[in-house]
Amino acid sequence: MYTTLIDAQTVAGHFDDPNWILVDCRFDLSDTEVGWEWYEKAHIPGAVYAHLDEDLSGPPLTDSGRHPLPSPAALTRLFGRLGIDESKQVVVYDNANGVFATRLWWMLRYMGHEAVAVLDGGWAAWEAAKLPTKAGDEENETAVFTGAPRSDWLVTIDQVADQPLLIDARSPERYAGLEEPIDARPGHIPGAVNFPFGRTWGEDGRYLPPEELAARLTAVLGDIPPDEATFYCGSGVSACVNLLALAHAGLGNGRLYVGSWSEWSADPERPAARSS
Numbered sequence: 128m129y130t131t132l133i134d135a136q137t138v139a140g141h142f143d144d145p146n147w148i149l150v151d152c153r154f155d156l157s158d159t160e161v162g163w164e165w166y167e168k169a170h171i172p173g174a175v176y177a178h179l180d181e182d183l184s185g186p187p188l189t190d191s192g193r194h195p196l197p198s199p200a201a202l203t204r205l206f207g208r209l210g211i212d213e214s215k216q217v218v219v220y221d222n223a224n225g226v227f228a229t230r231l232w233w234m235l236r237y238m239g240h241e242a243v244a245v246l247d248g249g250w251a252a253w254e255a256a257k258l259p260t261k262a263g264d265e266e267n268e269t270a271v272f273t274g275a276p277r278s279d280w281l282v283t284i285d286q287v288a289d290q291p292l293l294i295d296a297r298s299p300e301r302y303a304g305l306e307e308p309i310d311a312r313p314g315h316i317p318g319a320v321n322f323p324f325g326r327t328w329g330e331d332g333r334y335l336p337p338e339e340l341a342a343r344l345t346a347v348l349g350d351i352p353p354d355e356a357t358f359y360c361g362s363g364v365s366a367c368v369n370l371l372a373l374a375h376a377g378l379g380n381g382r383l384y385v386g387s388w389s390e391w392s393a394d395p396e397r398p399a400a401r402s403s
Contacts, residue, residue, distance in 0.1 A: 129216060129244035131375040132334055135256045138218055138246060142172060142259075148210050148267060149174035152183070152221040152228040153250060162227075169260040171220065171253060175209055175267055179364070183230050189283055190386030191393070193309075193362035194230075199276045202238050206274075210267025211240065213274075220246035220253070224332050226324070229367035233383065237281070239274035245371060248333050282357045282384040284391065290382070292351040293319035296360040296369050297388065304401030309361060312392040314399035316359070322347045324360070324368035340376035344369075348378075359384040 129137075141147045151174040154162040159180055166176045177183055182205055185197030197205065211217055217235060219228040225245045235243040246252065253260075282290060295315050300306045302321040307313035315321070326343060329335055335343075348356055353373055360366035363385035373381050391397050 128242045129218070130241055131244055131371060132247040133218055133244040134247055135252045135258060138171070138253075139256075139258050141216075144216075146214055146216060147173075148215045148217045150209060150217065150219045150228075150231060151176045152179070152219055152231055154179045154221065154223070154227045165222070167263060169262055170265075172259055172261040173265065174220075175265055177205075177209065177219075177231055179227055179230065183227075183234065189281060190363070190384075190390050192386035192390035194364055194385075194389075196234070196281070196363065196385045199238065202234060202276075203272050203274065206235065206238070206240070206272035207270050210270045211235070211272055212270040213240070213272075215242065215270070217243040218246055219243065220249045222250040224249060224325075224328055225334075225368055225371065226365050229371045230364045233367040233370055236380075237277055237383075238272075239277065240272075248331070251332060280380065280382055282382050284384075284386050284394075284397075287316060287357070287384060287391070290355075290357040290384075292348065292356045293384075294347060294356055294358045294366075294369065294381075295319045295321050295388075296324040296358055296366040297321075298323055298325075301361075301388075302402070304399070307392075310389050310392045312399050314392070314401045315388070316391055317398050317400040319359070319400075320347055322369060324365045327368055327372040334372065334375060337376045340372045341378060344373055344376055344378060353379040353381055355382075357382040357384050359387040361387055362389045363387045
């Protein structure tokens with residue numbers, strides 16, 4: 128069972144395995160339909176497509192950020208439509224070092240499905256290896272997904288103040304409040320520390336070795352147990368990169384504040400901190 132990262136050659140060796148499900152999560156925040164176009168032009172054979180806005184987000188329930196978490200019922204329907212049940216090994220990938228794919232990775236694990244891994248290096252690694260691709264649209268046979276949410280993994284806006292450690296996954300510039308290209312106000316949640324999600328990768332776009340990830344994350348965690356740390360970003364998407372790194376490093380599972388800065392900054396009553 129693969130639960131964090133997987134390499135392209137291993138995925139290619141399971142093309143004919145009916146118990147493997149591949150999901151393409153390529154996306155572009157500035158052009159929300161181009162990911163589907165990329166998928167139709169070329170994707171890993173057998174992969175189905177999941178759209179960040181339409182599939183990996185839902186109506187505001189637990190949060191009101193830019194990418195609200197779908198309800199457990201909606202997630203159950205989505206995973207069933209993708210062909211996922213308890214017997215399936217799931218592999219997710221994108222073209223952004225996992226920024227979007229890790230959202231699906233986290234959601235599956237949040238709903239109790241452990242056998243899900245992110246393609247290390249993503250679409251670029253697949254192309255670099257000159258492995259087969261396929262055009263057009265594909266669908267899997269519908270499955271019956273059974274699972275239940277791990278509610279202790281999820282932090283809502285009213286619980287933020289009670290968290291022993293908040294880790295902001297955005298860039299240093301956004302964290303410091305020097306720039307804010309998307310959300311209502313610049314800055315960060317008071318008391319949060321910064322660990323940009325890009326610190327989990329090497330220059331080749333692959334995730335760092337587990338021991339190096341462990342050293343970097345432990346330096347940020349300090350004395351706080353990993354499962355008591357809450358990660359956030361702009362809208363509960365890229366923070367999942369840090370949660371994947373935490374798991375791959377063997378440190379366990381943190382918590383996710385899905386609403387993140389997009390929800391927090393939209394409320395003028397919530398304070399914002401800046402740093403130089």
